[in-house]
Amino acid sequence: MENAAIRNRYNGLARIKLFWALSRTPHGLLDMSTPALAALIWLGTFPPLSIIIIGIITVFAGYTAVYAWNDVIDYRVDQEKARIGSLREADNYLDAVLPRHPMAQGLLNLHEGVLWALVWSLVAITGAYLLNPVCMLIFLAGCSLEAIYCLMLKVSPFRTIVSGGVKTSGAIAAVFAVDANPSFLYVTALFLWLFFWEIGGQNVPADWADIEEDRQLRAQTIPVRFGLKSASIIVLLTLIFSLVLNLVVIYTSQISFQLPYATASLIVGIYLLLPAAIKLLRTKKRIHAVALFNRASYYPVAMLVLVVVKILV
Numbered sequence: 540m541e542n543a544a545i546r547n548r549y550n551g552l553a554r555i556k557l558f559w560a561l562s563r564t565p566h567g568l569l570d571m572s573t574p575a576l577a578a579l580i581w582l583g584t585f586p587p588l589s590i591i592i593i594g595i596i597t598v599f600a601g602y603t604a605v606y607a608w609n610d611v612i613d614y615r616v617d618q619e620k621a622r623i624g625s626l627r628e629a630d631n632y633l634d635a636v637l638p639r640h641p642m643a644q645g646l647l648n649l650h651e652g653v654l655w656a657l658v659w660s661l662v663a664i665t666g667a668y669l670l671n672p673v674c675m676l677i678f679l680a681g682c683s684l685e686a687i688y689c690l691m692l693k694v695s696p697f698r699t700i701v702s703g704g705v706k707t708s709g710a711i712a713a714v715f716a717v718d719a720n721p722s723f724l725y726v727t728a729l730f731l732w733l734f735f736w737e738i739g740g741q742n743v744p745a746d747w748a749d750i751e752e753d754r755q756l757r758a759q760t761i762p763v764r765f766g767l768k769s770a771s772i773i774v775l776l777t778l779i780f781s782l783v784l785n786l787v788v789i790y791t792s793q794i795s796f797q798l799p800y801a802t803a804s805l806i807v808g809i810y811l812l813l814p815a816a817i818k819l820l821r822t823k824k825r826i827h828a829v830a831l832f833n834r835a836s837y838y839p840v841a842m843l844v845l846v847v848v849k850i851l852v
Contacts, residue, residue: 556637557637557638557641557646557647558647558651558655559637560637560638560639560641561606561607561610561641561642561647561652561655562602562603562604562606562607562655562659563606563637564603564606564637565637566606566836567599567602567603567606568599569836569837569839569840570602570706570709570839571595571598571599571602572839572840572842572843573706573709573710573713573733573839574594574598574709574710574712574713575594575598575713575843576710576839576842576843576846577710577711577713577714577729577733578594578713578714578716578717579794579843579846579847579850580729580788580789580792580794580846581714581717581718581721581722581725581729581792581793581794582717582718582793582794583792583793583794583795583850584850585850586716586717590670590716590717593666593669593670594666594670594713594716596662596666597662597663597666597667597669597670597674597716598709598713600659600660600662600663600666601659601663601666601667601678601681601709602709603659603663604656604659604660604662604663604682605681605682605685605705607652607655607656607659608656608660608682608685608686609685609689610640610641610642610643610652611642611649611652611653611656612685612686612689612690613640613689613692614642614643614649614652616689616692616756617640617642617643618643619756620640620643620752620756621640621643621644621645623752623755660682663678664678664679667712667716670712670715670716671715671716671719673712673715673719674712674713674715674716677708677711677712677715678708678712680708681704681705681708681709681712684701684704684705684708685705687701688701688702688705691759692756692758692759692760693756693757693758693759694759695759696759696760696761696763696764696765698759698760699738699742699743699746699760699761700738702737702738702741702742703733703734703735703737703738703742704734706733706734706737706741707729707730707733707734707737710729710730710733711726711729711730714726714729722791722792724791725788725791725792728784728787728788728791729788731780731784732781732784732785732787732788733781735777735778735780735781735784736777736778736781736812736835736838738773738774738777739773739774739775739776739777739778739780739781739812739816739835740774740777740778740781740812740816740831740832740834740835740836740838741832741835741836742761743760743761743762743770743773743774743777744774744819744828744829744831744832744835745832746760746761746762746763747762747767747770747819747825747828748825748828748829748832750762750763750825761773767823768823771816771819771820771823772820774816774819774820774831775813775816775817775819775820778812778813778816778835779813781808781812782805782808782809782812782813785804785805785808785842786801786804786805789801789804794846794849794850800845800849803845804842804845807838807841807842807845808838808842811834811835811837811838811841812831812834812835812838815827815830815831815834815835816831818830818831819831
C-alpha cells in the first residue's frame with residue numbers, strides 16, 4: 540500500500556523525480572562543489588568560461604551516473620533491505636529527501652536504472668575527454684572503485700578506504716581539467732584532505748545511520764565490525780586529520796596563502812565538523828550520526844564560497 544501511494548505521487552512528469560532519487564541528486568548537487576573547490580584552490584583564479592561550462596555539465600553527469608551505478612550494483616542488497624522493511628525515510632537525513640533506492644522499492648525497474656546510468660556515464664565520459672583525457676581515465680577509475688566498494692559490503696569494513704578513493708576522484712579530475720601538470724604535492728594533499736573528510740564525515744556516519752539493517756544483512760561496515768565506540772573515535776580522528784590537511788592544501792596551492800584566509804577556512808571546518816563529531820563520540824546515537832553526515836555534506840560548499848570570496852576580493 541505504501542509503495543502504491545508513492546507511485547501515485549510520482550505519476551507523469553513527476554516520475555523524473557524517481558530518477559533524481561536514484562542518483563541522490565540533492566546530495567549530488569552538494570558534491571559538485573568539491574571539484575570546483577579543488578580546481579579553484581589550485582589555480583587561485585577562475586578558469587576560462589568554456590572550461591567552466593563543460594566542467595559543470597561533466598561534473599553533474601559524473602555524480603548522477605556514479606550514484607545511479609551504486610544503486611544498480613546494490614540492487615539485490617537493497618531489495619533485501621526493502622523486504623525486511625529497513626528502507627526507512629528520515630526527514631532530517633539528506634539522502635532521504637527523495638525516496639531511497641527507488642528500484643529496490645519497485646518504483647523503477649532495473650532496466651530503467653541501467654539506461655539512466657549509461658546515458659549519464661556517456662555524457663560524463665565525453666565531457667571529461669574534452670577537458671583532458673586524463674579526466675576520462677579518472678572517471679572510469681572512479682566508477683570501477685564504486686563497483687568494488689558496493690561488492691565489498693559483506694566482505695570487509697575496509698571498503699571505507701575504497702569509498703575515500705571514489706569521493707576524491709572528482710576533485711583530482713577537476714585539477715587536471717584546469718592544469719595538465721599540477722603539483723604532485725598539492726594533488727597528494729588534496730587527495731588525503733578529502734579522503735579523511737569522506738571517511739569521517741560521510742561514509743562512517745552513513746553506515747552508522749544504516750546500522751540496524753546492516754546487522755541483519757551481516758554487512759561488514761566500520762560501526763558493525765568494530766562497534767560504536769571505535770567508530771566514533773575513527774570519525775573524530777579522521778576529521779581532525781582532514782582539518783590539518785586543509786591547511787597543507789592551501790599552502791601547496793597557487794592561491795596566495797594569507798593568515799586570515801587560512802584561519803577562516805579552519806574555523807569553517809571546525810564549526811561544521813568537530814562539534815557534531817564530539818557529540819557523536821559522547822552519545823553514540825544514530826540521530827547524531829545523521830546530523831554529522833548532513834553538516835559534513837556542506838563542508839565543501841562552505842569552503843567553495845570562502846575560496847570564491849578570496850579570489851574576488
